[in-house]
Amino acid sequence: RKEVEQDPGPFNVPEGATVAFNCTYSNSASQSFFWYRQDCRKEPKLLMSVYSSGNEDGRFTAQLNRASQYISLLIRDSKLSDSATYLCVVGLNTGFQKLVFGTGTRLLVSP
């Protein structure tokens, strides 16, 4: 079983749509949680950290359920520029902060 599992997609949505991505992680000792965005052939860029209380940044809302080991990302009012791969990332403190990446969910927003 993968440490971080995501639906690879692609999710094809029209502009303005709301889309949700889910992610599950297997290590209950995971301590930090993030969503990163990766464009084709580029490095990952931090989209937002995820907290148990849930957090929102503009059109993006992230939720964490530690009991279910489940993380979600909701994107409202999708823009063409949101097209990318969204990586669910879990942090483990193994002496250093080790990040474990999911394979990503690809989003395609069309006009």
Next chain:
Amino acid sequence: GAVVSQHPSWVICKSGTSVKIECRSLDFQATTMFWYRQFPKQSLMLMATSNEGSKATYEQGVEKDKFLINHASLTLSTLTVTSAHPEDSSFYICSASVTTGGNIQYFGAGTRLSVL
């Protein structure tokens, strides 16, 4: 956010040669840097964790004699792929950890290595 510079961005080399990739934190000091590898349509896989002034910690299955890591200063870590072979062709990405603000890692732009 913090800026991490990685160089070169793309390298093509012959089989058997060695390639050095540099990773620099430009506006902060990074006690810890990380090296990842990403094959097409796969997730980033951590190769090793690099601490300034000490030996790198390699992940299981990563050959330390093939992937040499040097972290000589708080702003520079290098990865040398020795005797590169076509199966080493991949996207190599470094990151640096900012210890304040939740240990967030900031990534370099990556190096695309093609071994002929």
